[in-house]
Structure formats: structure tokens, C-alpha cells
Amino acid sequence: MSRVILPEPDRAILARREGIVADLRRLVGGEAIIADEVGRRAYETDALTAYRRLPLAVVLPSTTEQIARVLRYCNQWGIKVVARGAGTSLSGGALPTEDAVVVAVSRMNRVLEVDYVNRIARVEVGITNLAISEAVKSAGYFYAPDPSSQLACTLAGNIGMNSGGAHCLKYGVTTNNVLGLKMVLVDGSIVELGGPHLDAAGYDLIGLIVGSEGQFGIVTEATVRILRAAEGARPMLIGFDSSEAAGQCVAAIIGSGIIPVAIEFMDRPAIRVCEAFAKAGYPDVEALLIVEVEGSDPEIKALLEAITELAKPFDPRELRVSQSAEESAAIWKGRKSAFGAIGRISDYYCMDGTIPLGKLGHVLVEISRICDAHGLKVANIFHAGDGNLHPLILYDANDADQADKAERAGAEVLELCVAVGGCLSGEHGVGIEKRDLMRVQFDASDLAQQMRIKTVFDPNWLLNPAKVFPLEGRPEAQAKEPKAAA
Amino acid sequence: MPSDVRPVDERELAQILREAGQARTPLELKGGGSKHNIGRPMTTTLGLSTGALRGITLYEPNEMVMAARSGTPLAQLEESLAQRGQMLAFEPASLGAAAGGEARAATIGAVFATNLSGARRIMVGAARDHLLGLRAVNGRGEIFKAGGRVMKNVTGVDLCRGLAGSWGTLAVMSEVTFKVLPMPEHTETLVLLGLPDEIAIEVLCTAMGTPFEVSGAAHLQPAMVARLEHEGLRGQGQAVTALRLENFKASVDYRKGKLKALLKAYGEIHDLDHDNSLALWQELRALTLLKASDAPLWRISTAPSAGPKVVAAIARYMDCSAFYDWAGGLIWLEMLPTTDAGAADVRRVIATHGGHATLIRAAPEVRAAVDVFQPLEAGVGTISRQLKAAFDPAGILNPGRMYADF
Numbered sequence: 001m002s003r004v005i006l007p008e009p010d011r012a013i014l015a016r017r018e019g020i021v022a023d024l025r026r027l028v029g030g031e032a033i034i035a036d037e038v039g040r041r042a043y044e045t046d047a048l049t050a051y052r053r054l055p056l057a058v059v060l061p062s063t064t065e066q067i068a069r070v071l072r073y074c075n076q077w078g079i080k081v082v083a084r085g086a087g088t089s090l091s092g093g094a095l096p097t098e099d100a101v102v103v104a105v106s107r108m109n110r111v112l113e114v115d116y117v118n119r120i121a122r123v124e125v126g127i128t129n130l131a132i133s134e135a136v137k138s139a140g141y142f143y144a145p146d147p148s149s150q151l152a153c154t155l156a157g158n159i160g161m162n163s164g165g166a167h168c169l170k171y172g173v174t175t176n177n178v179l180g181l182k183m184v185l186v187d188g189s190i191v192e193l194g195g196p197h198l199d200a201a202g203y204d205l206i207g208l209i210v211g212s213e214g215q216f217g218i219v220t221e222a223t224v225r226i227l228r229a230a231e232g233a234r235p236m237l238i239g240f241d242s243s244e245a246a247g248q249c250v251a252a253i254i255g256s257g258i259i260p261v262a263i264e265f266m267d268r269p270a271i272r273v274c275e276a277f278a279k280a281g282y283p284d285v286e287a288l289l290i291v292e293v294e295g296s297d298p299e300i301k302a303l304l305e306a307i308t309e310l311a312k313p314f315d316p317r318e319l320r321v322s323q324s325a326e327e328s329a330a331i332w333k334g335r336k337s338a339f340g341a342i343g344r345i346s347d348y349y350c351m352d353g354t355i356p357l358g359k360l361g362h363v364l365v366e367i368s369r370i371c372d373a374h375g376l377k378v379a380n381i382f383h384a385g386d387g388n389l390h391p392l393i394l395y396d397a398n399d400a401d402q403a404d405k406a407e408r409a410g411a412e413v414l415e416l417c418v419a420v421g422g423c424l425s426g427e428h429g430v431g432i433e434k435r436d437l438m439r440v441q442f443d444a445s446d447l448a449q450q451m452r453i454k455t456v457f458d459p460n461w462l463l464n465p466a467k468v469f470p471l472e473g474r475p476e477a478q479a480k481e482p483k484a485a486a
Numbered sequence: 487m488p489s490d491v492r493p494v495d496e497r498e499l500a501q502i503l504r505e506a507g508q509a510r511t512p513l514e515l516k517g518g519g520s521k522h523n524i525g526r527p528m529t530t531t532l533g534l535s536t537g538a539l540r541g542i543t544l545y546e547p548n549e550m551v552m553a554a555r556s557g558t559p560l561a562q563l564e565e566s567l568a569q570r571g572q573m574l575a576f577e578p579a580s581l582g583a584a585a586g587g588e589a590r591a592a593t594i595g596a597v598f599a600t601n602l603s604g605a606r607r608i609m610v611g612a613a614r615d616h617l618l619g620l621r622a623v624n625g626r627g628e629i630f631k632a633g634g635r636v637m638k639n640v641t642g643v644d645l646c647r648g649l650a651g652s653w654g655t656l657a658v659m660s661e662v663t664f665k666v667l668p669m670p671e672h673t674e675t676l677v678l679l680g681l682p683d684e685i686a687i688e689v690l691c692t693a694m695g696t697p698f699e700v701s702g703a704a705h706l707q708p709a710m711v712a713r714l715e716h717e718g719l720r721g722q723g724q725a726v727t728a729l730r731l732e733n734f735k736a737s738v739d740y741r742k743g744k745l746k747a748l749l750k751a752y753g754e755i756h757d758l759d760h761d762n763s764l765a766l767w768q769e770l771r772a773l774t775l776l777k778a779s780d781a782p783l784w785r786i787s788t789a790p791s792a793g794p795k796v797v798a799a800i801a802r803y804m805d806c807s808a809f810y811d812w813a814g815g816l817i818w819l820e821m822l823p824t825t826d827a828g829a830a831d832v833r834r835v836i837a838t839h840g841g842h843a844t845l846i847r848a849a850p851e852v853r854a855a856v857d858v859f860q861p862l863e864a865g866v867g868t869i870s871r872q873l874k875a876a877f878d879p880a881g882i883l884n885p886g887r888m889y890a891d892f
Contacts, residue, residue, distance in 0.1 A: 207647025257668030
């Protein structure tokens with residue numbers, strides 16, 4: 001793997017490394033700087049481990065003001081900066097370059113304010129996703145977006161990638177749950193947007209910033225919506241003889257007017273691995289749906305009965321409602337640990353396209369065909385309710401040929417998603433991984449408009465370099481960048 | 487009012503904008519004209535109407551998605567949705583009655599361009615949260631697209647949200663794709679009468695802090711109640727505090743029981759049945775109680791608990807009456823006409839309590855003299871000005887409508 005080309009590092013910056021480190025120490029204090037090679041190694045990649053670059057230095061700030069000082073300095077001297085949360089990006093969003101300073105916000109993890117009357121929490125963005133929910137759990141509240149990596153991933157990364165999760169079918173993704181931001185701009189100035197009220201004043205800058213993949217500035221604090229948890233929730237398992245039947249069942253549920261809180265899909269290869277790992281009692285079927293509904297006991301009962309009726313025409317092999325909190329936990333544990341469980345048996349390349357629901361059957365058949373053609377196996381796991389696919393293409397990372405095939409197969413899968421009316425990424429972001437596929441989804445004029453906005457926030461293109469936008473076709477400011485090399 | 491050009495397709499729209507950009511001819515954008523009187527008055531001589539860009543281009547009820555050309559009348563589109571038991575869940579606020587524009591004329595493009603959402607915003611999100619994709623033309627005359635037709639999409643810069651709420655100052659949408667949701671099977675409303683604002687907002691916030699999925703939380707001061715068309719409530723002659731519950735009947739019944747038990751200390755709780763509930767919330771959405779007059783009208787967004795404080799603080803300086811939505815976080819505030827429509831006081835109070843205020847209705851000379859939209863803090867103002875230039879370098883799209891200098 002690693003077909004994506006990264007630009008040659010700026011040699012002048014590399015040559016000044018020691019001086020830059022000394023300056024950073026002076027600006028934020030030595031204890032906030034990692035300069036030794038062993039320490040920097042920990043930041044050379046993220047969850048897309050095929051790509052690695054040792055960063056120039058790592059800054060671990062404790063305050064917004066420290067970040068402001070670092071950005072002001074880097075902007076002044078033309079030094080690139082890569083913002084980082086927990087480094088769980090599956091698209092290489094936190095991959096550094098050799099000539100870049102990594103600013104990792106993991107130390108900034110405090111809950112600053114919880115306001116149950118107005119149903120908001122104000123937090124530093126280095127807090128993990130799950131820690132926000134934990135902080136408000138005793139009062140019966142939670143923070144809705146729930147990426148599978150929620151134990152580790154930070155709100156910073158969630159904001160960068162506009163992360164989703166299994167339950168966003170009902171509650172929306174990050175951008176729907178962020179009301180306010182404090183952000184350091186590339187010149188070191190600090191702006192505050194929105195707050196505890198709904199819909200910030202003026203242009204929707206928060207909407208532009210959430211999901212901008214660290215291209216626009218470094219967010220340091222956020223005001224997020226917290227929601228009162230439902231009285232109860234219960235999943236049911238519905239097994240089918242074919243993926244098509246499962247896909248049609250999803251459409252029937254959504255079309256009926258019932259919006260479950262989650263509808264998750266797994267195919268047989270994924271089911272087997274997850275069952276071996278979590279002992280969740282998944283049936284051994286060709287395709288499985290986990291459908292979860294929420295509410296009081298009578299509401300849950302009524303909804304599950306309705307869903308059972310809707311599923312019957314599709315000839316389910318198995319229809320089973322969770323009977324206990326333990327069983328529900330096991331069902332979700334299996335699903336949420338799916339990536340890890342599959343990672344124990346094989347290397348995999350995780351895709352993240354989204355498709356219109358009606359194309360589900362067709363796309364699943366095509367994914368199998370694509371992977372077969374490359375001689376690779378695939379396990380499918382995804383958020384079926386909103387058409388967000390996560391095919392895991394299995395390969396051997398020690399086999400360069402297989403790795404290359406996996407990446408090619410992945411690109412073909414994403415091209416297929418776009419061809420049927422979907423998109424390259426539903427929740428993982430473009431990062432380095434899908435950068436060169438952006439032209440599949442967007443034409444030159446679409447990309448030009450996006451890049452003009454990037455230039456508004458980051459006139460010299462110093463933030464999170466070499467990501468998101470194809471290298472060719474970048475504006476003039478980028479033409480000066482050293483020529484790309486393999 | 488300037489004369490209008492009405493492009494019949496996206497290509498013609500792009501041609502018009504290209505020429506206007508080159509000639510630096512400012513254009514006043516218009517959909518159906520229902521919000522024509524909102525914003526700072528412009529000095530443009532040429533109008534650009536999206537009224538001929540009509541038609542639903544995609545509707546997949548099973549995927550909860552619809553696309554339409556931007557000039558498609560909202561009423562027509564909602565009719566198509568209703569035939570399949572679906573709706574725009576964020577209940578786009580109708581400004582026609584309140585702002586003296588043409589009633590029921592709103593277009594779907596303007597719904598997203600203004601991002602004005604109704605009562606259900608507290609539960610399902612704003613207009614911006616339902617916009618999945620768009621096609622638009624920028625001030626250079628370039629056609630671009632953003633987003634798509636799928637529910638989850640984080641590919642590239644989120645231009646959909648960038649354009650939502652930009653009041654036609656960045657680009658002209660030619661087509662929008664959006665999420666639709668099933669209409670609830672059953673609706674009921676709990677009503678408490680005669681509560682002072684502070685207590686009423688406490689009731690609304692308490693209800694919002696339960697698991698019982700309140701989908702509308704409004705409070706009307708007595709002066710607002712007196713203007714209701716709903717006779718039963720108008721006849722009460724006192725403040726009305728309303729909580730809406732929606733879903734299948736058994737679920738509504740259950741949650742109604744729970745909420746009544748929880749809120750019983752606040753006084754007698756009355757029920758509005760399904761039909762009466764629909765009538766009340768439809769009326770609140772249409773804002774007919776804020777019918778056009780010469781009284782200035784403000785729309786204030788603040789933290790719900792700050793709502794009554796904001797209103798009380800402004801009321802110390804001038805006579806005003808309030809309709810609170812969003813559990814107290816959205817205030818429609820009407821006041822007696824003054825030379826500045828109360829702007830100085832409103833801005834000062836907002837600075838203390840947080841949030842933002844928009845002057846929705848006032849005489850043109852007043853709207854020309856005061857900030858209609860919330861003034862921006864310096865850093866945010868700089869970015870906003872540059873963002874405008876990134877879409878519309880010649881400044882031809884609704885120049886001055888939001889801010890005096892861009």
C-alpha cells in the first residue's frame with residue numbers, strides 16, 4: 001500500500017529543525033515539546049498505518065494561548081502544522097509530513113461546563129468522545145455521535161472529520177451536535193463562534209469548519225448538545241439468506257415511517273469473526289441486521305413488533321429480540337469491536353463510501369465482484385440505515401502485491417459508490433487516503449470553490465498539508481511547493 | 487422594486503451571473519418574494535428571480551430524500567410530500583405574514599438560503615441539518631455542486647452548510663437535495679395557562695430534559711395569545727405555554743401521562759387533541775400572530791434559560807411582547823416603533839446575555855440605519871468578508887443585505 005504521493009519535504013525547514021525546536025520550547029515550555037526521535041515515532045502515523053512520516057517536532061499544548069503562539073510562529077516562518085487528536089483516523093487525516101510540526105491536543109481534555117437546563121456541555125476538544133457521555137451520564141444525558149473508536153478518539157478528531165457512528169440515523173453526526181467553537185486561526189488569532197444558543201449568527205462558519213479535516217485552523221474548545229437518554233433501548237437481530245433481502249428489509253423499515261435509532265448490517269464473514277470475538281449470539285446467516293429502537297417498554301415492544309411484521313416478507317431466517325441488558329451489550333460489543341476483531345485475523349483496508357439505500361443489493365454484489373477480481377476477500381459491516389458502507393478488504397500487509405491490490409480494489413469500490421449516486425466518505429474523511437479520488441466525485445469547478453475557502457482560512461496552505469485536495473490543480477500559493485516525488 | 491430577470495435553467499443563470507460579475511452589476515436575488523423585506527435595503531437596480539427554476543427532480547420516499555430546483559414553491563413541494571405521508575421535519579418558518587412579503591410564496595431555495603427553522607428544530611435540527619446537496623452558481627458565473635443525495639457525506643468542504651443561512655450573498659442555488667421525514671401519526675399538545683415567562687421557560691426546559699421527546703416547546707405572552715386564530719386558546723385571555731408530543735398514539739399517550747405527572751406542580755395541564763394541535767402549531771409556524779404592522783419585529787436566538795431574562799431586560803426600556811419558541815431559546819419580540827427599532831437596547835441586552843438578534847421587520851429607513859443582522863466580532867467579520875469574496879469577488883450577489891460593507 002501507499003500509492004498516494006506525498007510531497008518532498010521542504011529542505012530549508014528540515015535544516016532549521018534544531019532552531020525551530022528551540023523556539024517552540026521557548027514559546028510553550030520544554031515539557032510541552034517532544035523532539036527526540038523515539039518520542040516523535042509515536043506520532044508518525046495514525047490508524048491508516050500504511051503511511052508513516054516522522055514529524056519535525058510534536059507540541060502537546062495545555063492551553064488555547066499556547067496553540068496561538070505556536071501557530072503565529074509557524075505562520076511567520078512558513079512551517080507546516082498538523083493538528084492531531086488521538087490519531088485514530090482511518091483516512092490518514094493525522095499523518096504528519098517530515099517538515100511539519102504536530103500539535104496534539106490530547107492534554108486539553110477538561111469538561112469546562114455542563115448546563116443541563118440548556119442541555120449543553122462546553123469542553124476542551126482533547127476529551128475523548130466517550131468521556132463527554134461519561135461526564136453527563138449520572139444525570140441521564142449523553143453526547144450522541146458514537147464512532148466505533150469512541151473510547152479513544154477525541155472530540156477534536158470528531159470535529160475534524162465530522163464523525164458519525166451507529167446511532168446517527170436518529171441523532172445526526174458531529175456537525176448536527178456542535179453549537180459553538182473556539183478556534184485558533186493560522187495567524188494565531190483566536191475566534192469564538194456560536195455558543196449555547198441554536199444556529200450561530202452570520203455565515204455558518206461552524207458548518208464549514210466541522211469536517212474541514214484540520215485545514216482551516218485548530219479548534220480548542222467546543223459547545224456540544226447533550227441529550228437526555230431514552231428510558232430504554234433494545235436491539236433485535238434479523239438474519240437473512242441474502243444481502244439483497246437484508247437491503248430490501250432496511251428500505252421497508254425506513255419507508256414505513258419508523259426511524260430506528262440504528263440499523264447495522266453485517267455479512268457472513270463479518271458475523272463469524274465478530275461472533276467468535278464477542279459471543280453475542282449472532283446467527284450464522286448470509287446477512288444480519290441489528291435494529292435498535294428506543295423508548296419506554298411498551299413503545300419498544302410496539303416498535304419491535306412492527307419491525308418484525310415489516311421483515312416477514314423478506315423471509316428472515318432468524319428474528320430475535322434481545323432479552324436482557326447483558327444480551328444487548330453483547331450484541332453491540334460485537335458490532336463495535338468488529339474492526340478490532342477482524343484485525344486479529346487479517347490486515348484489512350476499511351472503506352467508507354455512502355450509497356443511496358435503493359442501490360444496496362447491486363453495490364454488495366459489485367463489491368464482491370471487485371474483490372474477487374483482485375483475489376481478495378471482503379467482510380462487509382455498515383450503517384445500513386443511512387447507506388454508509390464499511391467494506392473491509394482483507395489482505396496481507398507483508399505482501400506488497402496484495403497491499404497494492406487492496407488499495408486498487410478500494411478505489412474501485414469508492415468509484416462504484418460515486419457512480420451509483422453516493423460519495424467517497426460517509427464519516428471517515430478524505431485525509432490522504434481518498435485525496436486523489438476527489439476528482440471522481442467533484443469536477444474542477446467544485447474543487448476550486450472548496451479550495452478558495454481553504455485559502456480564506458489558510459492563505460499559505462500550511463495546515464494539514466498534502467491532504468484532502470489533489471496536489472495538481474491547487475491554487476498558485478501551492479505551485480511553489482517542491483515538486484512531488486514518489 | 488427592481489425589474490427581474492428570470493433564467494429558465496441553470497445554464498442561463500450562470501450566463502447572467504458571469505455577465506453581471508464582469509460588468510459588476512449588483513443583483514437582488516429573489517425566490518417567491520416572501521422574505522423580500524428582510525435585511526438591509528439594497529440599492530440594486532436589477533433583480534434576479536429563481537421563480538422559473540421549478541420542479542421536483544428526485545423523490546425517493548423509501549430513502550427519505552427529495553431534490554428540487556431552487557425556485558420550486560415550498561407549498562407545492564410540501565403537497566407532494568404529504569401525499570406520501572412525509573414532510574420537511576424542520577418546519578420552515580413562513581415569514582410572509584410577519585414581514586409583509588407575499589404569503590405562501592416561499593421557494594425551497596430560500597428556505598435553505600435563510601436557514602429559518604420552526605418549532606421542531608429543537609428535536610430534529612435546523613434547515614441546514616436537512617440540506618444534503620446542492621447545485622449553485624457563484625458570483626463568477628461558475629456552476630458548482632456540493633454534498634449529494636445520501637444521508638452521510640463528509641467528502642470535501644461542506645459547502646451546503648456554508649450556503650445555508652447566507653441569504654443569497656454567496657451564490658445562487660439552482661437545485662437543492664434534502665432529507666425528508668415521515669409525518670407523525672398522531673400529535674397532541676399539553677397546555678399550561680397564565681404562567682409568567684420565567685416559570686413557563688422552566689416548564690419547557692424541564693420537559694426538554696426528559697426522555698419524552700418533546701417536539702415543540704412554546705410560550706406566548708398574553709398579548710400574543712390575543713392574536714391567535716385558535717379560538718379556544720385566544721378565549722383564555724392569559725399566557726399559553728405549549729408542549730407538543732408526536733409519534734404513534736400509544737407512545738404519545740404514554741409520554742403525555744409521564745409529563746403530566748412531572749409537571750403537575752406548575753398548575754392544571756390541558757390537552758389539545760390531534761386536530762387542535764395541528765391547527766395551533768400550523769398557526770405558530772405561519773407566524774400569523776406577528777402579522778405585518780409598523781411595529782418592529784426581532785428574532786432573537788439565545789440559550790433557553792436566558793430567554794426570559796433577555797425579554798425582561800428589553801422590557802425595562804420599551805413596551806414589547808414576546809412569543810418564545812425552542813423552549814425559550816428563540817424569541818419573536820415585537821415592540822413599539824422607535825427611530826432605531828430598539829436596536830441599541832436589544833444589542834446591549836444580547837451582549838450581556840449572549841446569543842444573536844435579527845431585525846426581521848422595520849421601516850426601510852430604519853433597516854438602512856441600524857445593523858439588521860447581529861454585528862460580527864472583528865475576527866469573524868474578517869473571515870466573513872473574505873468568504874464572501876471567495877464566492878463573489880465582484881460583490882454582485884445581494885450586496886449589503888446582511889452587512890453594510892459587503
